[in-house]
Amino acid sequence: MIGPTSRVFAGTIGELRPMSDWFRGLAATAGLDPDTVWQAELCLNEAASNIIQYGHDDGAPHPITVEIESLERAVRMTVIDDGRPFNPAEPRELPTARTIEDARVGGLGLHLIRSFARDVRYRRDADRNVLVLTFAGTQTPDCHTNTRA
Amino acid sequence: MELTYADLDNGVRKIDLKGRFDIEGATAIDLKFTTLATVQRAFLVIDLTHVDFIASLAIATLVRSAKAARLRKGNLVLLNPQPNVAQVLAATRIDQVLPVCATLDQACASVLADSPRT
Numbered sequence: 137m138i139g140p141t142s143r144v145f146a147g148t149i150g151e152l153r154p155m156s157d158w159f160r161g162l163a164a165t166a167g168l169d170p171d172t173v174w175q176a177e178l179c180l181n182e183a184a185s186n187i188i189q190y191g192h193d194d195g196a197p198h199p200i201t202v203e204i205e206s207l208e209r210a211v212r213m214t215v216i217d218d219g220r221p222f223n224p225a226e227p228r229e230l231p232t233a234r235t236i237e238d239a240r241v242g243g244l245g246l247h248l249i250r251s252f253a254r255d256v257r258y259r260r261d262a263d264r265n266v267l268v269l270t271f272a273g274t275q276t277p278d279c280h281t282n283t284r285a
Numbered sequence: 286m287e288l289t290y291a292d293l294d295n296g297v298r299k300i301d302l303k304g305r306f307d308i309e310g311a312t313a314i315d316l317k318f319t320t321l322a323t324v325q326r327a328f329l330v331i332d333l334t335h336v337d338f339i340a341s342l343a344i345a346t347l348v349r350s351a352k353a354a355r356l357r358k359g360n361l362v363l364l365n366p367q368p369n370v371a372q373v374l375a376a377t378r379i380d381q382v383l384p385v386c387a388t389l390d391q392a393c394a395s396v397l398a399d400s401p402r403t
Contacts, residue, residue: 149308156307174338174369181340185308236352236361236382241345244377248341251376 140205140214147188147197147217152181155202159213162204168211172273175252176213179269182245183215183224187265191219207270210254215267224249224267225256286310288317297328297393299364303335306343306370315346322350327359330392333366339373351383364392 143158145151156177163173184200192198203214230247233239250256255270286304293299300321304310322329331347333339351361362384366374374380386392 149312152307153305153309171369178338178340178373181307185340185342230378232378233382236348236355239348239352239379239382241341241348244344245341248373248376 140203142201142203144199144201145184147184147191147200149185149188151200152184152188155184155200156181159202159204163211166206168273172211172271176211176269176271179249179253179271180213180215182248183267183269186222186224186245187215187217187219191217191222191265193220209273211271211273213269213271215269216264218264221260222265223258225258286313288314288321290321293393295393295397297330297396299330299332299389301332301335305338306333306336307338307340308342311340311343311346318346318350319353322361323353323357325359326357327354327361328396329354329359329361330364330386330389330396331361332364332389333370334364336370337367339366339370341377344374344377344379347383348379360396362386362392362396364389 141162145155159177159180160173163176180202187200198218201216203216205212205214224246228243228246230243231240249269253269254272257268259266286302286306288300288302290298290300298321300318302314321327329350347361347363354361363374364386365388366385371380371385374385384395386395
């Protein structure tokens with residue numbers, strides 16, 4: 137088993153791309169397959185965006201911790217924040233629209249997470265939200281170092 | 286994210302997007318995109334050929350613009366998304382209410398044919 141890599145990001149919109157760059161760098165080093173990479177990157181982006189936009193009422197940035205861990209033929213991503221309790225794993229039906237006029241755009245990010253992650257788990261731990269996403273992959277990242285932004 | 290556009294001879298406005306259509310990209314083009322999409326009656330083809338990443342907020346931008354175009358008896362269709370972008374459109378079922386075309390000819394035919402009647 138290869139140990140996890142973690143990094144703490146400032147909870148701002150401007151940190152989303154560095155977060156993606158960091159993840160893609162790990163994935164490239166590990167030779168993770170491209171489909172897994174973009175699906176995991178998308179879910180990471182959606183989870184972090186949701187925290188930044190809706191997690192807090194004070195308007196101040198709050199740190200988001202991301203952990204990446206390799207499993208056998210899979211990668212596990214853990215996203216931790218201190219925002220209000222929120223369970224993205226809770227099933228929510230995506231409204232079906234027949235026309236563009238009826239289409240609703242709220243909740244699409246959570247739907248994407250549940251669509252592309254193989255497994256979505258949530259727990260509330262020490263006043264923090266802990267979201268664990270698992271993605272299947274043909275190779276896994278070789279993540280040995282812990283870094284902090 | 287980059288946005289360029291061209292008004293074609295057939296009355297279609299082709300908007301080319303390039304780059305990463307995430308929350309930052311959507312914010313960067315939002316004003317220009319909305320302006321191009323919502324002034325007068327517009328028949329819009331949104332070329333996604335060079336969009337390599339799309340997030341939910343970007344889909345919201347597309348849906349809002351499509352609704353605005355339809356309100357003005359215009360229309361909006363999507364052109365040539367890359368496979369990962371197409372998968373996101375499918376996962377959100379937006380491709381069931383916004384036509385997704387493989388070629389510009391098909392996109393122009395679709396955007397003009399399916400617009401609300403005046």
